[in-house]
Amino acid sequence: MKLELRGITKSFGPLVANDHIDLVIEPGEIHALLGENGAGKSTLMNVLFGLYDADSGEILLDDEPRTFSGPRDALGAGIGMVHQHFMLVPVFTVAENVMLGHESTKPGGVGMLDLDAARQRVRELADRFGFELDPDAVVEDLPVGVQQRVEIVKALARDAQVLILDEPTAVLTPQETDELIGIMRQLKEAGTSIVFITHKLREVRAVADRITVIRRGAVVGSASPEASETDLASMMVGRAVSLSLGKAPAVPGETTVQVRGLTVLDANGSAVVDDVSFELARGEILTLAGVQGNGQTELCEALLGLERPAAGSILLEGNELVGLSPKQVLDAGVGFVPEDRSVDGLVGDFSVAENLVLDLVHTKEFSRAGALDLAAIRKNADHRIQEYDIRTQSATQAAGRLSGGNQQKVVLARELSRPLKLFIASQPTRGVDVGSIEFLHRRIVAERDGGTPVLIVSTELDEVVELADRIAVMYRGRLVGIVPSDTPRDVLGLMMAGVPHDEATAQAAEHPTEAGHE
Structure with missing residues (x-):
């Protein structure tokens, strides 16, 4: 027909x-x-x-x-x-x-x-x-x-x-x-x-x-x-873009993030994050791969203090984060880009300038004697708009009226505008055009190169491979393994289905796939 x-x-x-x-x-x-x-x-x-x-x-x-x-x-x-x-x-x-x-x-x-x-x-x-x-x-x-x-x-x-x-x-x-x-x-x-x-x-x-x-x-x-x-x-x-990030190899420093035995239960008492452990060093990117719905969201919520773990420990430079509120976690030096920017990352009716300081308005830089320093907020916005190439009519435009890519740039600019001890980005380029992806990836790598430990959660395997220094694969709430960034795609795919690394490597060698070898 x-x-x-x-x-x-x-x-x-x-x-x-x-x-x-x-x-x-x-x-x-x-x-x-x-x-x-x-x-x-x-x-x-x-x-x-x-x-x-x-x-x-x-x-x-x-x-x-x-x-x-x-x-x-x-x-x-x-x-x-x-x-x-x-x-x-x-x-x-x-x-x-x-x-x-x-x-x-x-x-x-x-x-x-x-x-x-x-x-x-x-x-x-x-x-x-x-x-x-x-x-x-x-x-x-x-x-x-x-x-x-x-x-x-x-x-x-x-x-x-x-x-x-x-x-x-x-x-x-x-x-x-x-x-x-x-x-x-x-x-x-x-x-x-x-x-x-x-x-x-x-x-x-x-x-x-x-x-x-x-x-x-x-x-x-x-x-x-x-x-x-x-x-x-x-x-x-509509313009020339580069699909290759071409980042330099990581030069990891001191291990400053230690997650041990982290377990999060859902409302029914089932483990949605099940005994997860990993470490992260200064100046490296650990990407978390997996099909959506395998515990990645709950893991990020636990790291940020939005979800109270049933067991486990989260140490940042030796300090325990479990039990802290989200504000306390952010104040401890954690930057966070949520998976749904429109729900958790922005206030759509607020201006671009206001969104750029959402979690910073209590600081001396942007408030004095209990009142907002509007001049400082505007100066910050003008600087960030230029630095992050945020396409907006003005700093006073409502953030909800920006394109998806520019909304994400606002969130990223806000989170990276202060010294960080850990940067977490969940689905950092979801709903973002190819040109903005190129820009956002380079900013993330720049944060790594500045010595910050970076955790990226993504369901896009291309993004996982492009950004990773190491790759952790999650399946049904558990880490199947943590592997080098050059691990073949077909091996990663099998691990995403729950197959342990050694077994996945053997299976991939016997049955090469289009996804892994294209």
Whole structure:
């Protein structure tokens, strides 16, 4: 089935998310829609799937105009979508999830659901594509990669001829990503068209037949998979960027951070951080790798004093941090960039100048006799805006009106504007454009080179490898191991799935993957 979008425009108030977008998806091709977070990719696909009404433009299937009033219409027309955040009921089985929304009943069964038919449909599709999927497995018990296959089977069970995959690798290990790429190729060979939405250059080049690049809501060009990552990144950003950090080797000094046996329990008493221990020296970057949801957030909260550990110790230059409040931890010399800047890092309605001193207003530098020193705050803002290349109309502009990259620069500038004994950054470039990533990475390395111990938590393996002097891998609340920065990607991927380092090295040698050797 040929899919065509003509002149699709969608606005949210003054924000034009899609600006007269034209796009053609040919039958049986993998078409990558490449762009930064916030470029308008997902909005466009939500219009296609009937979740949003376009302000103007039309959708054509096999050259016939179609109108979708909701996802049911899109599904009925042969368009399926696997969302970045899965639309599954965790306590239902695979078969129950697959039949959800188009339930069938047993003949003469007085309204009883025909689960046997659903099971059979799952088995047929699983066998056809080699999914190894148990129809009676409960979804919440399945690994994330298998849950994604359930989403794909749901779409195929409804005879989807065009399958939209929205940032499908965001929650996958490299090995699971390779498996998904294999599945995409199988679907293509079976005649299914795939729209692959992503911001990851490596994956686009590995699997796409054609690439369309979107920037700021508009199509800015197309490219072939043979294009270099640098060329694709430049199209995404609109200027030349460097994807290689080229940092000098670390020169570690004294070990000043010692975490011992740290354990954090959730509300049910289960260990979400389980007996974690590591050390960190002055002048080195330790990156924490792992799929989101394996205890990284809780670990950072414990380090900052937001979460009280059930056991363990956090020593900073010999001083115990466990038991201190977040303010006391910050005052002890810890700088912290949270994983969600809009919730925990900024006050959106406050000005850029105010956000640059959020945790410093009590200091003598910015207050006198209990009153804020507005002149000092403004002078500081002018300096930081220039130093960190924060693109803002003025220091008085509300921080919430800045782009994601510039918001992150504000948070980073604030945290690095004072002498630190430990710098922690969680997902430091999430939702940030490629150009800003380049800048933020260089500032982090500069902090390391100034002698500060740095802990980076990231789910982006490219970022982990680029920044690391050493890599710690976390799985289900435990550290699987701490390895050198040059550890192969396929080994890291297996460790992210819980495989110990030695075993992962042996498995990787026997079964090299695209993610590890591309």
